[in-house]
Amino acid sequence: MGAVEDKVIDIIVDKLGVERAEVTPEAVFVDDLGADSLDLVELIMAMEEEFGFEIADEEAEKLRTVQDVISFVQARQAQS
Amino acid sequence: MTQMQVALVTGAARGIGRAIALALARPGLRVYINDVANFDDAALTQKDAEARGAQARVVPFDVADAGQVQQGIDDIVKESGRLDILVNNAGITRDNLIVRLKEADWDQVLTVNLKGAFNCIRAATKPMLKQRYGRIINIASVVGLMGNPGQANYVASKAGLIGLTKAVARELASRNITVNAVAPGFIQTEMTEVLPEKTKEEMLAQIPLGRFGTPEEVAQAVVFLAGEAAAYITGQVIQVNGGMLMV
Numbered sequence: 001m002g003a004v005e006d007k008v009i010d011i012i013v014d015k016l017g018v019e020r021a022e023v024t025p026e027a028v029f030v031d032d033l034g035a036d037s038l039d040l041v042e043l044i045m046a047m048e049e050e051f052g053f054e055i056a057d058e059e060a061e062k063l064r065t066v067q068d069v070i071s072f073v074q075a076r077q078a079q080s
Numbered sequence: 081m082t083q084m085q086v087a088l089v090t091g092a093a094r095g096i097g098r099a100i101a102l103a104l105a106r107p108g109l110r111v112y113i114n115d116v117a118n119f120d121d122a123a124l125t126q127k128d129a130e131a132r133g134a135q136a137r138v139v140p141f142d143v144a145d146a147g148q149v150q151q152g153i154d155d156i157v158k159e160s161g162r163l164d165i166l167v168n169n170a171g172i173t174r175d176n177l178i179v180r181l182k183e184a185d186w187d188q189v190l191t192v193n194l195k196g197a198f199n200c201i202r203a204a205t206k207p208m209l210k211q212r213y214g215r216i217i218n219i220a221s222v223v224g225l226m227g228n229p230g231q232a233n234y235v236a237s238k239a240g241l242i243g244l245t246k247a248v249a250r251e252l253a254s255r256n257i258t259v260n261a262v263a264p265g266f267i268q269t270e271m272t273e274v275l276p277e278k279t280k281e282e283m284l285a286q287i288p289l290g291r292f293g294t295p296e297e298v299a300q301a302v303v304f305l306a307g308e309a310a311a312y313i314t315g316q317v318i319q320v321n322g323g324m325l326m327v
């Protein structure tokens with residue numbers, strides 16, 4: 001598993017208080033990981049801090065699954 | 081608590097804001113004294129807060145300007161690492177009868193009193209969410225609950241602050257951030273000093289305790305809400321009004 005995947009999963013485990021095993025790529029934050037709307041905001045804030053870029057609200061709304069976030073971060077890093 | 085606590089009080093150069101900054105001031109607390117004018121007075125508040133053993137800084141941003149507020153609160157968090165207590169006290173009056181109330185006066189009062197609090201809450205929420213701790217206290221007014229002729233703009237802003245308090249209290253409660261309001265009655269400050277004697281006499285007649293309040297008496301309610309003793313209180317309005325209104 002790559003460094004980005006690891007970091008993203010660390011943050012999700014920390015912020016949502018879920019078991020690592022539950023954080024599969026397909027897991028949907030709201031349905032599978034029990035996140036509420038404030039959890040999602042906090043998750044995005046933590047990603048911004050960890051990876052050092054801003055995530056616009058319109059982009060954040062599209063990030064529904066663990067894989068969505070991993071792909072998003074990888075794409076952003078590839079850009080820079 | 082051994083960690084330093086960090087507080088921001090808006091409109092703290094004079095009046096109730098100054099009394100709040102001083103009442104919060106103690107060793108182990110750093111208080112940021114915000115004001116957009118009256119810098120000599122703000123410097124005096126700073127000096128008096130330091131005399132009480134607190135660390136104090138003056139931060140001259142305009143609460144009505146969202147960009148300035150964001151920058152100001154970012155700078156506070158950068159310097160102090162956290163923000164525990166936010167007191168939204170900055171407020172102005174532009175009184176007139178509704179038929180004579182100018183649009184500019186409506187806008188200005190709503191912008192400073194209500195949008196100013198929104199700007200500060202929005203910027204302060206991020207660090208408070210991260211630290212899983214926060215105390216937000218909005219200074220409303222008795223007139224926000226009972227109305228007052230000649231103050232439609234001010235009354236609307238203060239009633240709006242009470243609604244804002246309740247909405248945000250529900251949003252942030254799960255993260256150990258409490259949001260409350262203090263509604264002062266008739267308090268002796270520069271803001272009320274300018275009222276006609278006749279108005280003051282009429283007000284006094286409505287106050288069961290038979291006197292006007294002091295800024296320090298309002299500040300004590302804020303200190304209570306900001307402290308550990310109030311951990312289970314959120315979304316409430318504490319009235320400090322000498323019995324002028326009882327609800």
